[in-house]
Amino acid sequence: MNTAFSHPARPDLDKLARRRAGAKMGWYMHAFVYVMVNIVLVVLSAANGRTWAMYPLVGWGLGLVIHGAVIWFLAPGGGFYERLVAHERRALGAGDRG
Template sequence: MKNASTPDAVERLARRRAAAKLGWYLHAAVYLLVNLLLVGLAASQGRHWAVFPLLGWGLGLLIHGAVVFFVAPGGNLYERLLARERRALGAGDPW
């Protein structure tokens, strides 16, 4: 699918790349929110256990990001990602 020659193939590839990047952004947002709550909870107890989920989940987020951004470079929010992928694939943005 890397040599996308038809407009339909370009569109499918652009949508898949944009969805993968949006998935990483959502993963990162959930990571931040949950870990802020965990750090707050741990700090209120005077403990430091919240570092373990931060590091473990952070490693997973790092791997997820490496796969998404090194396999399919580019992007921001879904529509902007989609337009950028179309341009990167040479299809232009007919909308």
């Protein structure tokens, strides 16, 4: 039996790990495309003596930052998300006793 890829007692853990790894891989691909495309745009802009390349850099960069924040802080299984879930569990548990 191959246990390197999934733990028999926690198949949901393996599923969550794969989903989070896929989401992070998506962000890395997004960042790679951002860098490559914006290098070309900066070169084209500089070749024409213009500064218009800063607009896609800033706009798309903001999107990349938001994407990263969602992946690393707000996604299920992330630190911030898990703290919120734990807080809600405690709050619901306290309400059951009273």
